[in-house]
Amino acid sequence: MDVVVIGGGIVGCSVALELARRGHSVHVAERSAGPGLGSTSASSAIVRFHYSTRAGVAVSWEARAGWLDWAEHVQVAPRAAARLIVAGCLVFDSPAFDTGEVLTLLREAQVPCERWDAQEIRLRAPAISPDRFWPPKKVTDAEFWAPPAGELSGLFTPDGGFVNDPQLAAQNLREAAERDGAQFTFQAQVVAVPQKSGRVVGVDLADGTRLHASVVINAAGPHSGHINVLAHVLGDFARTTRPMRQEVHSLPAPKDYNLNDPGSPVVNDPDLGIYFRPHFGDAIIVGGMEPACDELMWVDDPDQFNPAPTTPVWEAQTLRLARRLPSLRIPHRPSGIANLYDVTPDWIPIYDKTALDGFYVAIGTSGNQFKNTPILGYLLAELIEYTENGADPDDSPLHVRLPRTGLIVDMSHYSRRTAPTARSSSSVLG
Numbered sequence: 001m002d003v004v005v006i007g008g009g010i011v012g013c014s015v016a017l018e019l020a021r022r023g024h025s026v027h028v029a030e031r032s033a034g035p036g037l038g039s040t041s042a043s044s045a046i047v048r049f050h051y052s053t054r055a056g057v058a059v060s061w062e063a064r065a066g067w068l069d070w071a072e073h074v075q076v077a078p079r080a081a082a083r084l085i086v087a088g089c090l091v092f093d094s095p096a097f098d099t100g101e102v103l104t105l106l107r108e109a110q111v112p113c114e115r116w117d118a119q120e121i122r123l124r125a126p127a128i129s130p131d132r133f134w135p136p137k138k139v140t141d142a143e144f145w146a147p148p149a150g151e152l153s154g155l156f157t158p159d160g161g162f163v164n165d166p167q168l169a170a171q172n173l174r175e176a177a178e179r180d181g182a183q184f185t186f187q188a189q190v191v192a193v194p195q196k197s198g199r200v201v202g203v204d205l206a207d208g209t210r211l212h213a214s215v216v217i218n219a220a221g222p223h224s225g226h227i228n229v230l231a232h233v234l235g236d237f238a239r240t241t242r243p244m245r246q247e248v249h250s251l252p253a254p255k256d257y258n259l260n261d262p263g264s265p266v267v268n269d270p271d272l273g274i275y276f277r278p279h280f281g282d283a284i285i286v287g288g289m290e291p292a293c294d295e296l297m298w299v300d301d302p303d304q305f306n307p308a309p310t311t312p313v314w315e316a317q318t319l320r321l322a323r324r325l326p327s328l329r330i331p332h333r334p335s336g337i338a339n340l341y342d343v344t345p346d347w348i349p350i351y352d353k354t355a356l357d358g359f360y361v362a363i364g365t366s367g368n369q370f371k372n373t374p375i376l377g378y379l380l381a382e383l384i385e386y387t388e389n390g391a392d393p394d395d396s397p398l399h400v401r402l403p404r405t406g407l408i409v410d411m412s413h414y415s416r417r418t419a420p421t422a423r424s425s426s427s428v429l430g
């Protein structure tokens, strides 16, 4: 097959490597100057397994095995490869996330996990207060500083953590794909998706070049909706994508919660509406989990958004963090980044064919798919080969056996035609 991948983020690079290794001719068109410079570069890169769906758990657990083998996968020396930092991952119980259901899914997939009550949290992660503050509130709410109402328990997965450098992971994939024959063109913006007799025939670039291909994959991240409009494929989508702005803040780590301290897990905290993790340089990063009290920052044009952190969001996220980490000290000035998620209505991505023959989508990653990088290319390559060999996943969904864990994923979970599922947390947790 002759394949064009639109977008050289982590998703486009993953699928490029897998298809090149399978012997296909692959060309990645990326409009910026290098790989992984879009939302990938801003990723908090958290690797966790607590998803609200069976496929979410299975794929993330499979991907973790891939991170452990990453240097071998991308065939570079370990010192030149991105790396999984294992810190463990704690998610608090909350009406916003049913950890009971999730525990069942984790056990089914044989993911090691432990229930921690408040006492265990104090013992294992002494910096972290198990106080219950539900529901999340605006910092301007008079109730924000109200005393806690009880205590929380949570679910701990010791194998969770984060990847040290998401952009390096994209660069690793790009170099590996090039060694296997893939071609990358940077500063190449796709402006049209030409088609003939119901089949895609390639892409047109802004400089007038046409790249011919029988298969085109939309991996344009927050620009995915725009590319789907260019391709005229949205007619039968039950779920579409929309860019959402997010801020992630960075501040000095307290002395009792940092990378050198084994009691410093990554934390998902739906009780306060934040997530946080230790970071390099004695820092801590904190992001949001879309609590009901916060306005969602939808963006109409992904080329027009403020990339700087703002004082109101900084105050909300860091003050919530201070309730969870009582020893935290908050600097006066905001520090951090803002970037875009590519969000679907149920926060579950769309990895699928479309009604235009040869045109595929790997989109709607909803702030939660970086961790799945080591398996994404495999899933998409299986789906593309299945379809191009004559099967129709709309009628006969593909079931993929994951190579390392043996778990089975029903790819209709990621179908464009599957209505939004009520099982989802409808947040970045997926």
Ligand SMILES: Cc1cc2nc3c(=O)[nH]c(=O)nc-3n(C[C@H](O)[C@H](O)[C@H](O)COP(=O)(O)OP(=O)(O)OC[C@H]3O[C@@H](n4cnc5c(N)ncnc54)[C@H](O)[C@@H]3O)c2cc1C
Residues within 6 Å of the ligand: 006, 007, 008, 009, 010, 011, 012, 029, 030, 031, 032, 036, 037, 038, 039, 040, 041, 042, 043, 044, 045, 046, 047, 188, 189, 190, 191, 219, 220, 221, 222, 223, 227, 246, 247, 248, 338, 339, 340, 341, 362, 363, 365, 366, 367, 368, 369, 370, 371, 372
């Ligand atoms: C702030 C933030 C925190 C996150 N934290 C986590 C986390 O902790 N854990 C996790 O698992 N996931 C996380 N994610 C999500 C994860 O980073 C994304 O799911 C992933 O990076 C998406 O990769 P992508 O390749 O689809 O998109 P991108 O990295 O955005 O790549 C898409 C590429 O397409 C290119 N492009 C767009 N339009 C065109 C065009 N017309 N022609 C050519 N090229 C084009 C863009 O330039 C871009 O490089 C986070 C995301 C953000 C923004």
